[in-house]
Amino acid sequence: MNIAKRLKFFLCLGISLWLTTSFISHSNQSVTPDYDLVIYGATFSGIAAAINAAEYGHAVALVEEYNQIGGLMTSGLSNTDFISFESLSGTFLDYCKRVEKYYIDKYGANSQQVEDCHAGIHAEPHVTLKIFQEMLAEHSNIQVYLNHRLERVSLGKPYLQLRHIERIKCFSLTDSASVELVGQIFLDATYEGDLAAFAGVEYRVGRESRQEYGEPLAGHIFYQNRRILNGSTGEGDHRVQGYNFRVIMTDDPNNRRLIDQPDNYQREDYLPIAEVLEQEKVSQVFARFGRDAILRAQMIPNRKADVNDIKNAPVRIALLGENYAYPEGSPEVRAKIVKHHQEHILGLLYFLQNDTAVPEKYRQEARQWGLAKDEFVDNENFPPRLYIREARRVMGEYVFTQNDVSPQQGTLIVPYKKDAIAIGDYALNCHGVQPPSLYSSVAEGDYNFIPPPFQIPFGVIVPRQFSNLLVSVAVSSSHVGFSGIRLEPVWTSLGQAAGLTAHLALIGQQMVREVDINELQKLLHHHKSKTTYISDIEADSALFEATQFLGVRGYLHDLYTLDTLAMVDTTTYRSLWGGQYAAAYPFHALEPEKELEGALAQRWIHRLSNERQQAEAREYLADSIPSRGEFLLKIYSLLSE
Numbered sequence: 001m002n003i004a005k006r007l008k009f010f011l012c013l014g015i016s017l018w019l020t021t022s023f024i025s026h027s028n029q030s031v032t033p034d035y036d037l038v039i040y041g042a043t044f045s046g047i048a049a050a051i052n053a054a055e056y057g058h059a060v061a062l063v064e065e066y067n068q069i070g071g072l073m074t075s076g077l078s079n080t081d082f083i084s085f086e087s088l089s090g091t092f093l094d095y096c097k098r099v100e101k102y103y104i105d106k107y108g109a110n111s112q113q114v115e116d117c118h119a120g121i122h123a124e125p126h127v128t129l130k131i132f133q134e135m136l137a138e139h140s141n142i143q144v145y146l147n148h149r150l151e152r153v154s155l156g157k158p159y160l161q162l163r164h165i166e167r168i169k170c171f172s173l174t175d176s177a178s179v180e181l182v183g184q185i186f187l188d189a190t191y192e193g194d195l196a197a198f199a200g201v202e203y204r205v206g207r208e209s210r211q212e213y214g215e216p217l218a219g220h221i222f223y224q225n226r227r228i229l230n231g232s233t234g235e236g237d238h239r240v241q242g243y244n245f246r247v248i249m250t251d252d253p254n255n256r257r258l259i260d261q262p263d264n265y266q267r268e269d270y271l272p273i274a275e276v277l278e279q280e281k282v283s284q285v286f287a288r289f290g291r292d293a294i295l296r297a298q299m300i301p302n303r304k305a306d307v308n309d310i311k312n313a314p315v316r317i318a319l320l321g322e323n324y325a326y327p328e329g330s331p332e333v334r335a336k337i338v339k340h341h342q343e344h345i346l347g348l349l350y351f352l353q354n355d356t357a358v359p360e361k362y363r364q365e366a367r368q369w370g371l372a373k374d375e376f377v378d379n380e381n382f383p384p385r386l387y388i389r390e391a392r393r394v395m396g397e398y399v400f401t402q403n404d405v406s407p408q409q410g411t412l413i414v415p416y417k418k419d420a421i422a423i424g425d426y427a428l429n430c431h432g433v434q435p436p437s438l439y440s441s442v443a444e445g446d447y448n449f450i451p452p453p454f455q456i457p458f459g460v461i462v463p464r465q466f467s468n469l470l471v472s473v474a475v476s477s478s479h480v481g482f483s484g485i486r487l488e489p490v491w492t493s494l495g496q497a498a499g500l501t502a503h504l505a506l507i508g509q510q511m512v513r514e515v516d517i518n519e520l521q522k523l524l525h526h527h528k529s530k531t532t533y534i535s536d537i538e539a540d541s542a543l544f545e546a547t548q549f550l551g552v553r554g555y556l557h558d559l560y561t562l563d564t565l566a567m568v569d570t571t572t573y574r575s576l577w578g579g580q581y582a583a584a585y586p587f588h589a590l591e592p593e594k595e596l597e598g599a600l601a602q603r604w605i606h607r608l609s610n611e612r613q614q615a616e617a618r619e620y621l622a623d624s625i626p627s628r629g630e631f632l633l634k635i636y637s638l639l640s641e
Contacts, residue, residue: 035061035143037502038168038183040150043071044488045472045495046189047132048091052499052527054139058506061181062136063145063170066384069136071191073488074129075376075385076246079298079306080121081487086584087425087453088121089539090529092492096120098131103301113301118581122300125248125375125383145181147173149331153198162467162511165199185468185502185512189495192327193392193474201463201471202395205327207433207445207479210234215402217428217480222439223447231438239433240327240390241445241483242318243337244309245345245383248375252303256370257381259353262346270351273315277362281314285352285366289579294352297369298579304372311431312443317345320435320443327391338386346382389431389486396476397513398459402428405451405484408557412452412587416557419517420455420531421524422493425585427451428484447483453533453585455552456485458517461498467511472498496529521552532556535584536591543592543629546636555604555635560587592629596621600628604635613638 037053039046042064050060068074082088088096099120107113117123123131136142148170156166167182188195193203210218211234217223219234250256273294276282286305287293294315297305309318319341326337352358352366371381405428407414427450432443460475472494477485485491500523504515521531525548528539532551537543550556574583605617620626620634 034182034184035059036183036506037061037185037187037499038181039063039187039189040168040195041071041188041190041473042066042069042144042146043189043191043473043491043495044073044092044095044132045071045491045498046187047136048492048495049187049189049472049499049502050142051135051139052091052496053502054141056503056507057141058503060139060142061145061183062142063148063150063168063181065147065149065173065190067147067378068129068384069144069146070129070132071488072246072385072387074125074132076125076248076306076383077387077488078122078125078128078246078248078300078304079308080489081426081580082489083425083427083450083580083582084453084535084584085119085121085581086535086538086588087423087530087533088489089423090493090524090527091496092489093528093539095128095131095135095492098134099123099127102127102131116299116301122298122306124301124304127301145170145179148179149173150194150198151178153195153200155199159467161465163200163465164467165469168195168198183468185470185505187495187498187502188394188469188471189473189498191388191391191473193394193471196394196463196469196471196474197328197392199466199469201466201469203392203474204395204479205392206238206240207236209236212236213399213401213403213478213480215478215480217402217447217449218478220444221447222442222444224439224442226449229439229442239321239324239445240479241430241433242309242316242320242443243323243326243341243386243388244316244318245341246387247307247345247349247383248300248304248372248381249297249307249369250302250304250372251368255303255373257373258367258370259346259349261350261354262343264343265347265350267351267355270348270355271357273348273351274355274357274359276314277359285362286369294348304375305369309431311446311448312436312441314441315348316435316443317348318431319344320432320445326388341386342382390479390482392474393479393482394463394471394474394476396459396464396471397462398457398476400456400460400475400477400481400485402478402480404456404481405454407452411560412585413557413560414452414454416532416552416554417455417457418552418554419458420552421458421461421497421517421520422456422490423453423530423533424456424484424487424490425453425533426484426487426490428480430479430483451484453588454484455531455533456490456494458497458501458520460485461494461501462513467513468505470498470501470512493529496527497524500524500527521549525549533585533588534590535586536589543590543632546633547590549636549639550632553607553639555607555632556590558603559590559600590628590632592627592632594628596626596628596631601631604631608635608638 036058038061103113152169221232222229286297296308433445525545
């Protein structure tokens with residue numbers, strides 16, 4: 001957009017906002033000041049966006065339908081999903097450091113609590129809530145609206161065939177009063193993509209067919225032991241993967257609350273579980289690892305566990321197939337689905353702890369555990385939010401698919417993305433969409449495939465056909481692609497990128513899609529957020545910004561050639577503590593102290609943009625042989641000129 005058109009666009013937008021403000025001031029609605037950035041959804045992604053934009057002085061409104069901030073991370077999801085610690089960065093890593101400091105300050109550096117928080121990745125929900133509140137309180141220019149549900153989105157006149165949002169109307173769930181929030185830029189940070197849907201953004205619900213994007217894991221599928229089984233048609237449909245609650249339980253008698261018989265309890269619904277136990281198809285009720293149990297108990301500080309579903313276990317707490325109406329459902333439909341899931345898991349726990357049909361050894365084990373009395377104290381110690389693994393997915397300027405995590409031929413590295421704004425390091429992971437049928441131990445739609453660490457491009461947070469809307473959770477992706485993105489560390493990184501995108505658009509008086517990606521990446525690197533997975537260069541390294549800068553330009557994607565890989569052990573997954581967390585993914589290290597190889601030097605020089613830079617790089621090599629790190633800094637300085 002040229003300068004004249006840009007001035008015209010913002011003149012029209014300014015007049016529109018002035019008219020909107022004038023209308024509100026003469027109505028009976030509650031009035032709030034205009035905001036630079038309006039965020040719907042106080043998930044950690046939304047919080048990250050808010051604090052990163054607010055740091056640059058922008059006025060931010062953070063609106064949340066529930067009565068507390070933090071999304072799932074303050075609602076039971078305390079065992080955070082990722083594979084290697086080297087994938088964490090930016091605002092999420094800042095949170096982890098605050099968690100660790102909290103436990104050190106309260107219990108001592110050598111305490112069991114500090115050990116159990118594992119460098120801050122595992123926190124009790126009330127601790128996470130406290131830290132999120134403190135992070136927001138550091139910025140007086142963030143206004144938080146709790147218990148406010150979106151009611152309407154008002155669009156202005158299209159400009160250059162792009163729509164823009166002028167304001168949103170929300171109503172309070174506590175007193176039914178309405179509030180209208182006027183903004184220059186809007187962000188949807190909800191798990192459901194509600195703001196985007198209200199605005200009319202194109203979106204998907206369900207699974208694409210295998211043919212649409214050429215994804216092997218797409219559509220109707222049976223998957224086991226890294227193989228696609230017979231009976232997999234690859235057909236697309238409306239189905240989404242299963243939901244469940246992440247219940248916080250404890251075996252501490254002083255903090256344990258045994259389960260009361262829930263409303264609408266029907267004993268006959270759970271009697272088939274007794275048959276599973278009688279046949280010893282599982283050996284225990286709770287397990288930290290493996291599938292030989294009913295419930296996954298992932299430990300967090302103070303003798304508590306984040307209790308989760310176990311994929312393909314004989315008994316599930318995820319109600320596969322009973323959530324299809326949730327993504328596009330009305331508040332009433334969603335509330336019914338949420339209640340059904342709550343009654344299911346409470347009924348299951350009550351049955352296991354009390355029913356005489358349950359063999360004694362299982363009943364005794366189950367009664368060792370109860371709800372943690374000091375969590376969710378205003379909700380009868382039960383998490384307020386259902387674990388929404390997948391709902392809507394907006395269609396954006398880029399659609400992230402399984403192809404984006406496929407390694408380059410003959411390597412263990414995925415193709416680089418020059419417009420990367422975040423990285424991911426987790427499996428393509430789906431808990432299934434239908435109960436077992438053709439195969440008795442395999443849920444249809446379940447898969448788990450671990451790719452190399454990958455980059456996520458800018459276009460996934462930019463919906464099509466909008467000038468001032470970003471989406472940081474329900475991002476643009478296929479069902480399979482989303483199954484690798486749908487993790488709190490990744491969503492938080494995308495939220496941080498969205499907040500900084502809003503900042504650049506505001507100061508540059510641009511549409512969000514026009515933001516200079518190089519400037520955005522520079523800001524992300526300044527805030528220690530990674531856009532490339534380099535396993536041995538962390539935020540405190542003097543090489544951090546240089547490696548991240550060069551990483552999105554392809555300089556570090558061929559550190560390991562095919563010949564190199566042929567000479568080393570290519571085992572990629574080395575578990576830590578016997579669980580999902582693993583050592584750094586191999587073949588992604590810079591090894592900065594290593595003497596620079598001639599072939600690598602020539603590859604780096606060849607990528608320089610002009611002959612003068614190439615000549616200066618060769619001159620630098622004339623006197624001595626530098627280390628990889630030293631030459632990388634030289635290349636960085638040449639490209640930064």
